[in-house]
Amino acid sequence: xxxxxxxxxxxxxxxxxxxxxxxxxxxxxxxxxxxxxxxxxxxxxxxxxxxxxxxxxxxxxxxxxxxxxxxxxxxxxxxxxxxxxxxxxxxxxxxxxxxxxxxxxxxxxxxxxxxxxxxxxxxxxxxxxxxxxxxxxxxxxxxxxxxxxxxxxxxxxxxxxxxxxxxxxxxxxxxxxxxxxxxxxxxxxxxxxxxxxxxxxxxxxxxxxxxxxxxxxxxxxxxxxxxxxxxxxxxxxxxxxxxxxxxxxxxxxxxxxxxxxxxxxxxxxxxxxxxxxxxxxxxxxxxxxxxxxxxxxxxxxxxxxxxxxxxxxxxxxxxxxxxxxxxxxxxxx
Amino acid sequence: xxxxxxxxxxxxxxxxxxxxxxxxxxxxxxxxxxxxxxxxxxxxxxxxxxxxxxxxxxxxxxxxxxxxxxxxxxxxxxxxxxxxxxxxxxxxxxxxxxxxxxxxxxxxxxxxxxxxxxxxxxxxxxxxxxxxxxxxxxxxxxxxxxxxxxxxxxxxxxxxxxxxxxxxxxxxxxxxxxxxxxxxxxxxxxxxxxxxxxxxxxxxxxxxxxxxxxxxxxxxxxxxxxxxxxxxxxxxxxxxxxxxxxxxxxxxxxxxxxxxxxxxxxxxxxxxxxxxxxxxxxxxxxxxxxx
Numbered sequence: 001x002x003x004x005x006x007x008x009x010x011x012x013x014x015x016x017x018x019x020x021x022x023x024x025x026x027x028x029x030x031x032x033x034x035x036x037x038x039x040x041x042x043x044x045x046x047x048x049x050x051x052x053x054x055x056x057x058x059x060x061x062x063x064x065x066x067x068x069x070x071x072x073x074x075x076x077x078x079x080x081x082x083x084x085x086x087x088x089x090x091x092x093x094x095x096x097x098x099x100x101x102x103x104x105x106x107x108x109x110x111x112x113x114x115x116x117x118x119x120x121x122x123x124x125x126x127x128x129x130x131x132x133x134x135x136x137x138x139x140x141x142x143x144x145x146x147x148x149x150x151x152x153x154x155x156x157x158x159x160x161x162x163x164x165x166x167x168x169x170x171x172x173x174x175x176x177x178x179x180x181x182x183x184x185x186x187x188x189x190x191x192x193x194x195x196x197x198x199x200x201x202x203x204x205x206x207x208x209x210x211x212x213x214x215x216x217x218x219x220x221x222x223x224x225x226x227x228x229x230x231x232x233x234x235x236x237x238x239x240x241x242x243x244x245x246x247x248x249x250x251x252x253x254x255x256x257x258x259x260x261x262x263x264x265x266x267x268x269x270x271x272x273x274x275x276x277x278x279x280x281x282x283x284x285x286x287x288x289x290x291x292x293x294x295x296x297x298x299x300x301x302x303x304x305x306x307x308x309x310x311x312x313x314x315x316x317x318x319x320x321x322x323x324x325x326x327x328x329x330x331x332x333x
Numbered sequence: 334x335x336x337x338x339x340x341x342x343x344x345x346x347x348x349x350x351x352x353x354x355x356x357x358x359x360x361x362x363x364x365x366x367x368x369x370x371x372x373x374x375x376x377x378x379x380x381x382x383x384x385x386x387x388x389x390x391x392x393x394x395x396x397x398x399x400x401x402x403x404x405x406x407x408x409x410x411x412x413x414x415x416x417x418x419x420x421x422x423x424x425x426x427x428x429x430x431x432x433x434x435x436x437x438x439x440x441x442x443x444x445x446x447x448x449x450x451x452x453x454x455x456x457x458x459x460x461x462x463x464x465x466x467x468x469x470x471x472x473x474x475x476x477x478x479x480x481x482x483x484x485x486x487x488x489x490x491x492x493x494x495x496x497x498x499x500x501x502x503x504x505x506x507x508x509x510x511x512x513x514x515x516x517x518x519x520x521x522x523x524x525x526x527x528x529x530x531x532x533x534x535x536x537x538x539x540x541x542x543x544x545x546x547x548x549x550x551x552x553x554x555x556x557x558x559x560x561x562x563x564x565x566x567x568x569x570x571x572x573x574x575x576x577x578x579x580x581x582x583x584x585x586x587x588x589x590x591x592x593x594x595x596x597x598x599x600x601x602x603x604x605x606x607x608x609x610x611x612x613x614x615x616x617x618x619x620x621x622x623x624x
Contacts, residue, residue: 057434059373116614123371126434127564128613130373131606134561138603149599211536251557255442303446309439313432316423 003190007183014179018172022164026210031171035239037280038174039232043253044260044272046228051258052266054221055201056123060113060129061257063136064226066248067109068102068233072080073146073243075101076154092157095173099234106230107223109136114222134211136247151244154237170235181228185269188224197221229257252302259309265321274320279305338472343594344587345473351586352483353548355579356541357559358566359486359493360534365564366572367510368527370419374437375563376556377444378408378535382542383551384452390459397459401543405536412535415440416528424524441556448553456550464547482544487579489540493533494575497522506530547550558602565609 021034043061050056075093082088117128141149160169190196196217199207208214237243258277264275283301316323357379364370385404386397416576448602467476496561497503508516513523545551566585570578593601 005586051431055431057431060437089596116610120613123365123434124568124613126371127561127568128610131561131565134558134606135603135610138600138606141599204602251442251445251554255438258435258438262432266431299446299449302444303450305438306443306446310436310443313436313439314418317426317432 002174006186010179010183014175018175022168023174025134028165028167031165031167032239033284035167035171036284037277038171038178040256040260040276040280041178041273042174042181043229043257044264044276045178045185045269046225046232048261048266048272049185049228049268050190050199050221052200052227052261052271053188053197054218055197056218056221057126057258058129059126059254059258060133061229061251062105062249062251063129064106064109064132064229065233065236065253066140066245067106067136068099068230069236069243069248070140071102071105071230072098072234072237073152073154074097074235077145095169095235095238099173099177099231101262102234103227103231106233107227109230110224110226111219111221113226117153133249133254137245140245140249147244149245151242151247152237153242156238156241166238170239172230173235177228177231181232182269182273184224184228185272189269190302193217194221230324237327252305255302255305255309259305261319263308263319265319268321271319271321278320279308334488339594340591342473342592345475346479347482347587347590348583349475349586350548350590351583352486353479353544354562354566354586355582356482356486356537356544358563358570358578358582359490359575360537360541361563361567362570362573362575363493363506363537364531364534364579366567366570366578367506368530369510370416370527370531371432372415372437372531372534373560373564374415374440374444374536375534376559377441377448378411378538379451379542379545379559380410380444380448380551380553380556382539383546384448384457384542385539386543387457387459387551388547390461393461396461397543397547398461398481398540399542404539407541408534409536412532413528415535416531419531420524420528434448441560444565444615445553445556451555454552454554456552457546458550459546461547478547482547485544490575490579496528496533497575502529504525507573519598561606561609565605565612568609569612 016092019028025031043065046064047058049060050058072095075098079090079092082090113132117125120128140146146152156166158166160166162169162172183280188197196207196212196214199210199212200214200217204214233248236248240247260275261272261281262275263279264273265271282304286301286304312319339543360378361372362376363371364375382401382404386400389395389400390397399479417434423436462479463477465478467474468480469475495503497507505516505521506529508521509523509526509530516526517524562585566578566581569585572579585608588608589604590603592604
């Protein structure tokens with residue numbers, strides 16, 4: 001399938017889904033749950049661009065995600081600050097702008113991480129990203145303007161664009177981001193850039209020796225991946241209304257964004273989407289007590305995610321996509 | 334102005350803390366530094382050690398350090414099981430770096446969440462006669478709850494170092510770390526030796542966990558703070574060297590303690606991890622590393 005054609009189909013599917021859902025379903029809870037699943041589609045797709053395509057394991061999803069969220073907090077508080085300090089009047093910054101800025105800030109952090117860790121392979125990179133998320137969290141905890149360790153309350157605007165309530169607006173934006181993230185992932189996969197990423201994943205030294213500009217490609221990879229994670233985090237303050245460092249840097253973001261691509265399948269754009277929809281739905285349904293009429297505590301949901309992750313890396317290292325492929329292959333022969 | 338006695342106290346407390354960090358890092362130096370098995374689930378095993386000490390202390394009033402030592406065989410077996418699993422699922426298949434890391438990451442997470450489900454998120458602590466009192470030498474305070482783990486850690490590091498350099502299996506472990514292929518030619522199985530090594534590495538968690546719960550009250554998520562510290566020390570110490578690891582641990586302890594004394598405890602995690610990031614970026618071979 002040609003790239004332009006794929007983008008068109010992706011946008012059409014996204015648009016039809018969002019319009020249909022918003023016409024058919026009026027229950028707010030659906031949008032709260034759907035938002036989280038879409039957010040995980042963005043996060044796991046972003047993780048996969050660096051982890052699955054380029055072969056660099058990032059355990060610091062929480063950092064990029066939270067940086068996006070906190071850049072929104074800063075922009076949310078900016079008009080009031082400018083008014084108090086300089087008597088400048090600027091209108092409240094619209095959410096799509098915040099998402100773009102959040103993406104840029106996280107993308108820059110991704111670029112910085114890439115520079116800082118460009119000599120590190122595999123495990124060291126993974127540990128450095130874990131360290132990064134703790135460093136960023138400490139900075140946020142000590143920054144009182146964005147609430148410090150106590151967190152910050154963000155009041156959702158009463159009016160939402162595009163009709164409907166604010167959560168429907170957030171849902172629509174997140175759906176758009178999911179479409180963009182998946183589109184980017186697939187375009188990369190089919191391009192020279194993607195070939196370069198794969199070369200780095202398979203053997204970085206051999207790639208370098210054959211003339212692949214590994215450093216530049218790695219920086220591009222960390223930047224795109226970080227930027228998308230930041231975009232996914234930018235609407236978070238409006239979603240949860242009270243943002244604090246412990247919850248925004250929660251390990252569950254890192255675990256989920258690793259587990260979803262691994263379970264779905266690492267080397268294909270559809271893998272993280274499958275993983276995110278599957279694991280995201282299980283967690284959301286589990287929380288409201290869909291299974292056996294029992295309300296399962298959120299920690300238990302996370303236990304399931306962890307166990308599934310371990311199970312899949314041992315039994316099916318290529319994820320669901322790999323399983324389906326080997327099944328199809330066996331049938332043909 | 335920085336007052337001198339505050340500074341000296343911060344340094345002494347930092348050295349004691351560093352000793353404890355060394356105890357936590359011994360295991361990772363063996364598994365990750367020497368054998369290239371990136372066991373980022375180590376903190377989960379350390380927490381398991383903490384809760385074992387907590388339970389026996391609560392039920393029978395056993396001394397936590399005694400529990401830690403008594404439990405080592407069980408942890409040893411647990412470590413061998415984990416390595417077997419890792420070997421069959423990953424090492425045998427060849428290069429599966431991401432999956433292997435994801436496996437340990439999953440293990441860390443499952444360990445933490447299981448502890449939350451069993452014990453809740455409350456802080457747990459143990460009781461022992463040496464928690465509380467401290468020795469005063471001039472204006473330097475030596476709290477016994479820090480001194481005991483530090484001495485214990487030094488003994489632990491010493492025994493491990495002796496074992497690695499003097500015993501047959503210890504030397505075999507070092508040999509695997511240097512050249513597994515050559516070892517195979519000598520008719521020894523790297524897999525079996527690695528299995529023992531990972532067993533030892535996890536066994537140290539039992540003792541290290543008992544030290545941790547003596548030093549501070551424990552809840553399941555504090556393990557996470559130690560991932561960065563452990564690996565920072567291991568890398569800073571030059572991966573394979575026990576003395577290097579000890580020096581790095583003390584250095585980190587002192588820097589962290591000075592930061593928390595003069596700038597407030599909320600900054601100290603960033604110091605450890607910042608140090609790690611800088612080390613990784615500037616000198617990946619560590620302080621006393623080969624190269």
